[in-house]
Amino acid sequence: MLAFCGHDCCLIDGNGRIKFSPRVLKDFDDHCRGKVVLHCLPEGGIAVYPEDVYLEMRRHEEAPVARAATSLVFRRAMRRFGAMSKSDQISGQGRITIPPAYRSYAALESGTEVAVVGVEIGVEIWNTARWNEEITKINDHIRDKGMHEMAADLLPRETGN
16 A cells, blocks of 8 residues: 555644544555654655655765765754754644644645645645645646657757768
């Protein structure tokens, strides 16, 4: 069975909590027993990854200490991951609390519906309007890329004389 797929609409309550659907809860329970990491994405959503997935993402950095000593770009990436990530545990009621700074960053307002989107390695939480913009960008990009691929197939090929 596919894990972390699909799209749900969930309400964010007055305390900044979201209750996940039973399907998402099962995926997190099967994968990590509810131990997750929230991470603010540059695109404007909040990723919720199983803790082991997040750790694996970070573990693949080669020679992080040496790179941190010599690379401004790497230090900035580390700062961003460190400052914009938080460990959490899904509650027994199937909820997570999104910290106020993260809610502000992602434009998630109490009492509104948010999009919870499966991304195969976890889920992302989006302001609904931002999600609609993001999926439009994704679909436009895929269509444009497909048009370029088809156009390349139609170009006359050089023949060796």
